[in-house]
Amino acid sequence: MSRLRRMAAPLVLAVGGGLFAVAPAAEAAPAACDTTSTPYTYVVTYQPGTRASAVDKELAAKCGTKVVYYAPIGVAIASSRNADFQQKIGVHRAYSGARDVAFPASSARTSLGAVRTLEDTRSVAAAGDLSALQWDMKAIHAPEANKIYQGSRAVTVGVLDSGIEATHPALKAAVDARSSAGCVTGAPDLSPASWAPTTSDHGTHVAGTIAGKDPAAGFTGVAPGVRLASVKVVNDAGYIFPESAVCGFVWAAEHGFAVTNSSYYIDPGMFYCPKQPGDSAAFEAVRRAVAYSRNKGVLNVAAAGNDHLDTANPETDPIRPNHPVDSSCEILPGGLDGVVKVSSVGYAGTKSSFSNYGDVDVTAPGGDFYQPTPEGAGPECPLSSVVGGQYGEKCGTSMASPHAAGVAALLASRFRGASPRFIEQLLESEADVVRCAATETACTGPAKNNSYYGHGLVDALDAVR
Known part of the structure; x- marks a missing residue:
């Protein structure tokens, strides 16, 4: 630093x-x-x-x-x-999250790298028509939706992540440099270098899912007609600290974003508890920033997490095993009021083996190694843009969340100026019902609002017609 x-x-x-x-x-x-x-x-x-x-x-x-x-x-x-x-x-x-990393209260802290390897790029696609490999887009009827409406250039989606490769063939027409900023220090930095990817292609992958379009490669995201803003909140060590998230949400509020996507949880732990020393300050700071952005017209969408945990009833923090948690503790920002929390499904349409569950709002494709795809349908993990102008597969609720953010962007495009609550209600009401299977014994609740799939699988086609 x-x-x-x-x-x-x-x-x-x-x-x-x-x-x-x-x-x-x-x-x-x-x-x-x-x-x-x-x-x-x-x-x-x-x-x-x-x-x-x-x-x-x-x-x-x-x-x-x-x-x-x-x-x-x-x-x-x-x-x-x-x-x-x-x-x-x-x-x-x-x-201070950085100080907590440098001087951990528990020597039993799990390494961050071990937790996030799930979302590493598993393979890079060969050249050719990629459209047949995008099973994730077909699952939410995005190709049919794109034929009707691709979204409005007046709508900006903030990608709060590790930065976007603005020169990528699928993204160069979408990224708005004027709305982009680096937020790693907690203060906005407008220089292009501050919001470009350095050590991670995570944000570039997320961005492609939301609004990528590359006719030469046959690749298309959910809402290729909207704009993207790169808001970098992930530092070079892979951490997202509270100050970075606060900066990102305030930046979104002050720059008229319609939607943000947060495919992360705030470090260094997984859960923040509003009654505990230290945690309480971070929890309140992020809560205020999220509420401020929502009051300014921003719908915030976030990943549920990848630890197969019931986040409505947490019993342990997998990153800080000696950190006591209870039902008041939340994964930030996904667990905050007014944030759309997204779980993940694989190719078979059932909950990904890794996906958190509990108090989720909707679900979307995030892939699953244990739900194999048939030959020719593409990899088990969603395919999207990665650095170097290429395309690669990643699995995770981080990949599910931008599908939901893309559908929200289509809705925000159709209903310009609508409140975040209105867009959220449409996103949920138009989702396709996914019922708990008899074998999913931990899945509870009614068909239209259960603990695994929330209100259901987001539907891009319903969003545009």
Whole structure:
């Protein structure tokens, strides 16, 4: 993490309507503050509307430096070298995911890499017509929908992810550089390098599913007529910390996005608990950012997760085994009110073996190694764009979520200016019913709203007619 330069006075940067008050540094740190240790970034909560000057004053007094302050939601992103910064601010007001990674409370922490290997690119497709291999699109009737309506250029879908390769043949017409930003530091960075992929092709794959179109390769996403914004929230180590997500949702709110897709959970754990020290600050910061975006007209769609867990009744955090969880704890952002939570199905149309379940809203194709495809139908995992101008397969609820986001974008295109709640209701009501099978003993609830499939499989054709 680069160190912040000290300046004599705060700098106010008007971006997207003047929301962002940025001060790279406060006055010289008091003598008692640590000036040599590694700095870590924190989310810090305030009463919404608290003046930036009051934030500056408190942070400086407690050995912190303001990176950015989102006044409407009362969330500051701050940097501090002091090991006791969280205690100085208050353990229910401040949290650093990066510091928790560097100094884990439990030596039993599971490595992040082991958890996310499921969504690695398994293979790259050979040249040729890829349309026959897109079973996932056929499952939600996207090809038929595309013949009727492909979405509006007035609709932007924010891909909060690892960045989008804007030069990819399937994406170069869709990516809007003016709406894209890097949010890894917690403050928006408009430089193209800040929102381009570096160590991961995950965001590029997600983007192709939503709005990719490459006639030469025979590849088409769900809503190829809409625009995409690359909002990079994943750092080069593969982590999505709370400050990055906060930045991403506020950016979406201030730039008129109709839909966002979040194919991730916020690190470093899987569950955040609103009553626990540290967790409570991160939970509240992200909750406020999501609520702010929804109030500004954004429908947020998110992946349910890949650990075959009942997220409505969690018993353990697979990333932090010694972290106590209960029914109040949620995977962020998918578990928050107003976020459409998406589970995954494989080729056979039943829940993917890895997919989380419980309080899901809809389901969509995410693939499954245990649901083999017939010869010629394509790989078990959905095929989409990957870096280098290529196409590859990935499995995961991360792949399911953008199918739902694409259908939501079609609905938002048809009903311009409609509220997120209206689009969400249509997305759910038009979904195809998927009932619990007799063998799915953990699947509970009625046919039209059960714990495995929510309101059903999203349907692109119903969205456009």
